[in-house]
Structure formats: structure tokens, C-alpha cells
Amino acid sequence: MRVLIAASPGIGHVFPAVPLAWALRLAGHEVLVATGGDGLAVREAGLAVADVCPGLTLVDIVKTTVARHPEMFAEFATARFTDFADSLPYYAQMMNDQPAMMDAYVRVAEEWRPDVVVYSAxxxxxxxxxAKLGIPAVEHGYGLFRTDGYGPxxxxxxxxxxxRHGVDLPTRMHSIDIAPPSxxxxxxxxxxxxxxxxxxxxSVPGWLLEPPRRPRIAVTLGTTAPGLGGLDRVKRIAELVGDLDAEFVMALGNSDISDLGPVPANVRVEGWVPLNLLLRTAAGIIHHGGSGTTLAALDAGLPQILLPDGSDRDxxxxxxxxxxxxxxxxIDDVTKAAVDALLHDNALRDAAADVRKEMHAMPGPGQLVARLEQIV
Incomplete structure (x- = not known):
């Protein structure tokens, strides 16, 4: 069968679907990924990709909507969502502001003629x-929230x-839930x-293959947050940790670090670092609360300090x-004692280890292939 994976133009939305994409490929099925922006990096996984927004990144898309609806997104920037459903109007507005991108997903589907569409929430x-092709649609979750009932x-x-396309919701809709049930x-x-x-x-840097000489804490703001909010949170962490007996690895991607200033001797500033490998050498992590980072930390069994700034991160x-x-x-409430707790709070470490066991007991992507075959 042919499977179209339609994902928003961001790494955090398309990367969670890569294991399923390869499970499908290994079972002999064809897979095409429709995404754009930073999400095009999924090509590195050896997958065929169709670009739905040439020349645009997710940060560009967000900035466009913020400029068009400043009052609405001033509210969005300060809101603290306890229910992800409350953020739907803001995400919907971003999609409404990109009609060419929305139509591009449909055009790719019409031209490639898949048997099923797997779409990121x-x-x-x-x-x-x-809906236009009359085929099943399967939502692929990407965080610690459930959006499968949001269709209407x-x-x-x-x-x-x-x-514009003369359709309603698909008549056959399913969902894949990657959130640890607990x-x-x-x-x-x-x-x-x-x-x-x-x-x-x-490429894996040599230092990452060596056992750390003292406990290591990973620090990251993901791929989108630095482009919108800068590195103020990173600066604050660097100011706090200079005299702690730990190494802090700040994985900052392609962020401009020119205004970061000097950092303590126990802080290593890096660009892109393979997060899953970094976490295997770490004792804890400080991050922005993005779905991919949160789930990767839980998969590694690490205690976390999360510094959310709205939307799904909260x-x-x-x-x-x-x-x-x-x-x-x-970030202003984070103390040196809170950072030290990542290393020494047994309750945090035990809970993180329990979630890791729970995640590892869930059905693997290969077991979901049969489900997709059945609905097709």
C-alpha cells in the first residue's frame, strides 16, 4: 500500500513518525512524507519528501501570523494552557494564514494517490x-496530550x-497514541x-563517545523556541550552575550564541548534538517542554526541569x-537547589525510571503496520 505522512513543517511534528515510516518500509509499503521548513530534515532518514511550503520555516509561519494578528497572539504568548484544546484557535489561525501550504498537502495527496494518510496532530x-480521496485518515500523536477528538x-x-475543496471530515478516522498512559x-x-x-x-562528536568525568546535565531549548524567544533562559541557567559539581551541555542547534557571553568552566556550549545519544550519557535534563524533548527524556528515564512558554509545552x-x-x-523561579535535585532527588529519579519501563512495554511501530493494513 501507499502511505502519505502529512506533517506540519517542524521537526517536532514529523520526527515522531519516522519509526512508523520505517516499519512500513520494512514491511514492503511505499511511504511519502509531505512537510516543509525544518521538517525537511526527515530526508536524512532516507525517506521521500514533498515540500509543501518552499522557502518557509515554521518560525516564518509563526511570525507571519503574529504580524497579522498581534492582539490575538499577544494573548497567546502569555496564556498558560492546562488543556491543549484551548490553543486550537491559535493553531487554526496559523493554518488559515497559509492557504497555499494547506492546498499543497491536498495536491500531493491527489497526485500521489495514497491508500491512507497518516497526519501529525x-x-x-x-x-x-x-477526505478528498475518500481514504482513511490516521492521526499520529506527538506529545503528552490527545487531539483525536478535535476533528469537528x-x-x-x-x-x-x-x-475550498468541497469536503467534510474523512468518514474513517483513527489515531495513534504515543503518550505513556500514566x-x-x-x-x-x-x-x-x-x-x-x-x-x-x-556526526557524533568524540567527546560524546567518552564516559563523562562527572554527572552530566543536558540543556536544550529545541529547534523553534530560540528563534522566537532568544537565549535568555540559557543565560540564566549558566549563571546558576558555575559551582555545581556537574557538567552542563547546552545543545543550542543553529542558534546565534554571539550574545551568550562567557560561561562557567563546567558549561559546554554546542550546536547540533544527537539528543538521544546525549541523554544516554546524562543524569538529567533542563529544557523548554517541547514534546520531542520531553518524550526523549522520559524514554531515557531522566528527571527533568521543564521551562515551558505556552501551548503544548505547558x-x-x-x-x-x-x-x-x-x-x-x-526560569526566574529556578534555583541552584532545583538543578541539584536532578542529581540527588531519588523520588524524581524513581518516577522517571518507572515511566521509562512503561514506555518500553508499549507496542512497537512494527505492530501498528498490521492495523494500517487492516483499515486499508
Whole structure:
């Protein structure tokens, strides 16, 4: 069969689908990924990719919507969402502001003629494409929240796209749930599947292959947050940790670090680092609360300090904190003692280890292939 994976133009939305894509390929099926921006890095996984927004990045898309709707997104920037559903109008507005991108998903589906569309949560173009072809649509979760029941509301919020193509929601809709059940209410939503971290291909630096000489804490703000909010949180962490007996690896991707200034001797500033390999050498992590980073840390069994700044990041941080596997905080409230707790708080470490065991017991991507074959 042919499977179209339609993902928003960001790494955090497309990378979680890579293990399933390769499980499908290994079973002999054809896979095409429709995405754009930073999400095009999925090509490094050896997958065929169609670019739905040439020349645009996710940061560009966000900035366009912020400029067009400043009052709406001033509210979005300060909101603290405890229910991801409350953020839907903001995401829908971003999609409505990119009609050419939404139509591109549909065009790829019409031209390639898949048998099923697997779409990252909120990728309306994938839903419309599946509806137009009369094929099943399968939502692929990407965080510690469930969006499989959002279809009718998304249909209303992005009505222009559906109406432009003369369709309603697909008649056959399913979902893949990668969230550890104990963090989201225990009862699986849709088909449970184990999250396998995929962070892209990169050269492994020599220092990462060597055992750390003292406990290591990873620090990252992901791929999108630095482009929108700068490195103020990183600066604050560097100021706090100089006299702690630990090494802090700041993985900052392609962020401009020119204004970071001098850092303590126990802080290593790096660009792109293979996150899953870094976490295997770490004792804890401090990060922005992005879904991919949160799940990778849980998969590694690491206690976390999460510094969310809205949207799904607050939802992820609240879920981890409620489970006892980490702490959610605003950067100004983080103390040296809180950072030290990543190394010495046994309750945090035990909870994180329990979640890791839970995740590793979930069905693997290979077991989901049969599900997709059945609905096709």
C-alpha cells in the first residue's frame, strides 16, 4: 500500500513518525512524507519528501501570523494552557494564514494517490487530502496530550480550507497514541504505540563517545523556541550552575550564541548534538517542554526541569510534574537547589525510571503496520 505522512513543517511534528515510516518500509509499503521548513530534515532518514511550503520555516509561519494578528497572539504568548484544546484557535489561525501550504498537502495527496494518510496532530491539509480521496485518515500523536477528538472543531476553525475543496471530515478516522498512559489518564486513546526517539542524522562528536568525568546535565531549548524567544533562559541557567559539581551541555542547534557571553568552566556550549545519544550519557535534563524533548527524556528515564512558554509545552510540563518525574517552573523561579535535585532527588529519579519501563512495554511501530493494513 501507499502511505502519505502529512506533517506540519517542524521537526517536532514529523520526527515522531519516522519509526512508523520505517516499519512500513520494512514491511514492503511505499511511504511519502509531505512537510516543509525544518521538517525537511526527515530526508536524512532516507525517506521521500514533498515540500509543501518552499522557502518557509515554521518560525516564518509563526511570525507571519503574529504580524497579522498581534492582539490575538499577544494573548497567546502569555496564556498558560492546562488543556491543549484551548490553543486550537491559535493553531487554526496559523493554518488559515497559509492557504497555499494547506492546498499543497491536498495536491500531493491527489497526485500521489495514497491508500491512507497518516497526519501529525492539527495538520488540516492531511485531513482534507484524505477526505478528498475518500481514504482513511490516521492521526499520529506527538506529545503528552490527545487531539483525536478535535476533528469537528478543527473543521469549524479551518472551514475555508475544507469548503475550498468541497469536503467534510474523512468518514474513517483513527489515531495513534504515543503518550505513556500514566501521564495522560491511563486509558489509551486510539492505538497505543511506543515512542522511539529519532533526532536526525549527524556526526557524533568524540567527546560524546567518552564516559563523562562527572554527572552530566543536558540543556536544550529545541529547534523553534530560540528563534522566537532568544537565549535568555540559557543565560540564566549558566549563571546558576558555575559551582555545581556537574557538567552542563547546552545543545543550542543553529542558534546565534554571539550574545551568550562567557560561561562557567563546567558549561559546554554546542550546536547540533544527537539528543538521544546525549541523554544516554546524562543524569538529567533542563529544557523548554517541547514534546520531542520531553518524550526523549522520559524514554531515557531522566528527571527533568521543564521551562515551558505556552501551548503544548505547558501541557507537557504539567503532565511530567504531576507524574513526579520532573519539575515545571518559570526560569526566574529556578534555583541552584532545583538543578541539584536532578542529581540527588531519588523520588524524581524513581518516577522517571518507572515511566521509562512503561514506555518500553508499549507496542512497537512494527505492530501498528498490521492495523494500517487492516483499515486499508
Amino acid at each position: 492539527l495538520t488540516v491539509g492531511g485531513l482534507v487530502g484524505a 472543531r478543527l473543521r469549524d476553525l479551518t472551514a475555508e480550507c475544507f469548503d 501521564l495522560v489518564g491511563h486509558v489509551p486513546s486510539g492505538w497505543p504505540m511506543r515512542y522511539l526517539p529519532y533526532n536526525g542524522g549527524s 501541557v507537557n510540563a504539567d503532565a511530567v510534574a504531576a507524574r513526579g518525574a520532573g519539575v515545571s517552573a518559570r
